[in-house]
Amino acid sequence: MKLFFSNKSFESAVDRIVQERLPAAVSDQISMIGWRKLTGAPTRELPMMDQARALEVAYWLWKTNPLAKWIIEVTTAFVTAKGFPVTAKNDEVAEVLKNFWEDPVNRMDIHWDNFVRELGIYGEQCWPMFVAEQTGRIRLGYVDPAYIQEVLPDPHNVKIKLGLTVGSHDGTATPRRLQIVLDSENEDFLSPEGRQLRESFTDGECFFFTVNALTNEMRGTSDLFTQADHLEAYEQFLFDSAEKYAQFNSFFYDITVKDATEKELEEKRSSYQPPRTGEAFIHNEKVTAEAVAPEMKASDADKAARLHRNHILGSLGIPEHWYGGGGDVNRATAAEMDAPARKMIEARQTKTKNMLDLMFDIVIGRAVEAGYLRGVPEDELYSYEVQTPEISDKDVAKLSTMLQQTATALTVAETQGWIGKGEAAKAFAYFLAFVGYEYDPDEQDAAPEYQDYKDKQTPPEKPADGEDAA
Numbered sequence: 001m002k003l004f005f006s007n008k009s010f011e012s013a014v015d016r017i018v019q020e021r022l023p024a025a026v027s028d029q030i031s032m033i034g035w036r037k038l039t040g041a042p043t044r045e046l047p048m049m050d051q052a053r054a055l056e057v058a059y060w061l062w063k064t065n066p067l068a069k070w071i072i073e074v075t076t077a078f079v080t081a082k083g084f085p086v087t088a089k090n091d092e093v094a095e096v097l098k099n100f101w102e103d104p105v106n107r108m109d110i111h112w113d114n115f116v117r118e119l120g121i122y123g124e125q126c127w128p129m130f131v132a133e134q135t136g137r138i139r140l141g142y143v144d145p146a147y148i149q150e151v152l153p154d155p156h157n158v159k160i161k162l163g164l165t166v167g168s169h170d171g172t173a174t175p176r177r178l179q180i181v182l183d184s185e186n187e188d189f190l191s192p193e194g195r196q197l198r199e200s201f202t203d204g205e206c207f208f209f210t211v212n213a214l215t216n217e218m219r220g221t222s223d224l225f226t227q228a229d230h231l232e233a234y235e236q237f238l239f240d241s242a243e244k245y246a247q248f249n250s251f252f253y254d255i256t257v258k259d260a261t262e263k264e265l266e267e268k269r270s271s272y273q274p275p276r277t278g279e280a281f282i283h284n285e286k287v288t289a290e291a292v293a294p295e296m297k298a299s300d301a302d303k304a305a306r307l308h309r310n311h312i313l314g315s316l317g318i319p320e321h322w323y324g325g326g327g328d329v330n331r332a333t334a335a336e337m338d339a340p341a342r343k344m345i346e347a348r349q350t351k352t353k354n355m356l357d358l359m360f361d362i363v364i365g366r367a368v369e370a371g372y373l374r375g376v377p378e379d380e381l382y383s384y385e386v387q388t389p390e391i392s393d394k395d396v397a398k399l400s401t402m403l404q405q406t407a408t409a410l411t412v413a414e415t416q417g418w419i420g421k422g423e424a425a426k427a428f429a430y431f432l433a434f435v436g437y438e439y440d441p442d443e444q445d446a447a448p449e450y451q452d453y454k455d456k457q458t459p460p461e462k463p464a465d466g467e468d469a470a
Helices: 007-026 051-064 066-079 091-101 108-122 184-188 192-198 228-248 262-271 301-315 331-369 396-415 421-435 441-446 448-457
Strands: 086-088 124-131 138-140 148-154 157-166 176-180 205-210 252-257 287-292 384-386
Touching: 051 066, 051 108, 051 228, 066 108, 066 228, 066 301, 066 331, 086 091, 091 108, 091 331, 091 384, 108 124, 108 331, 138 331, 148 192, 157 192, 157 205, 205 331, 228 301, 252 262, 331 384, 396 421, 421 441
Parallel strands: 176 205
Antiparallel strands: 086 384, 124 138, 124 205, 148 157, 157 176, 252 287
């Protein structure tokens, strides 16, 4: 039998199901955890939890779940560089950037780790920007992501986020409207409606960054969001295993008294004292005593734990040997298994590097506007480089062999006329970058000190026949 539903009745049924599931999806009571999934969705269907609930769960997991905390911390350790992570071509520019980094309020040398860590936990960061009019010096504040109410984009280009509203901790104050800092190119690309909307954000400026968000998503998503239920299930599994194995270590005495009446057994029970270590249990042939341990026929917990753990780590591209589970991994296979993790960490490094690039561009630009940074050549003003830490140790022996073979091959190719000297130099520079040293052969050729070196290395030309040597 086939059943046909009208559009109206179908829509009514869908609406009823959504209304039933919505309270569980957006509930913000931590006390309910353990009675439903962390993400709040009773099935795989939408709606999912709201942003406030997602932030709450992410923080709770990082604070209480060892595996969740490790996932965030290992990413943070690989992404953030220590010290002042910038080199600038111009000394004055370098001084401005260093003053911003080491400002007593900013203290980016202390807080940058936290900013990157919280970017992974919450999926977004909002830093209000305060500018000194006389010097253009910039200081940063911090907004708890839980207080962000709404992020608004350009009506004609959702890719450009214009501003956001920030509520107060008690929800009574009028929300502040902060203008999101944009680079000059995005400023010029705004639509007329976007410019008008942007001007309505009059309560200050802020930097706003997100991760794990699509282009048309206004808010970021925690690195722990998709694994939240599995992280909680894994932790609960370990707690259950701990309780179970504690019972494995317990035992009791099984004492048999042959031909005893119930009254005699009761007397034995009331007078029985378990023997202490080293004591003797003396009895006749009618009494036997035996220590009995429980036999629960438990399944292999190690395999189950590994299944849970690898499901979580695998979704992040992290191999199990990073989390102390060596398994059957040797050095060769470990190097191959590291590749996905390195790529994902490199992507986060690129994201944080772009964040710093935007901040440093604004720091330099505001210093120029205030007249604090003067006389710097145009080509040196924004000539700086942000360093990020190496993700993996280089195998120096293999790299040196590779460079030696490359140099030999390029020399042969140049001698045979297969490649020019300039192209050979560029090819060698490309392979040398794998060691960590980068240079531009064109810039080197133009350097005066290199020209002097080449002149000294070039043998003098032989005089023509019939001419006297100089």
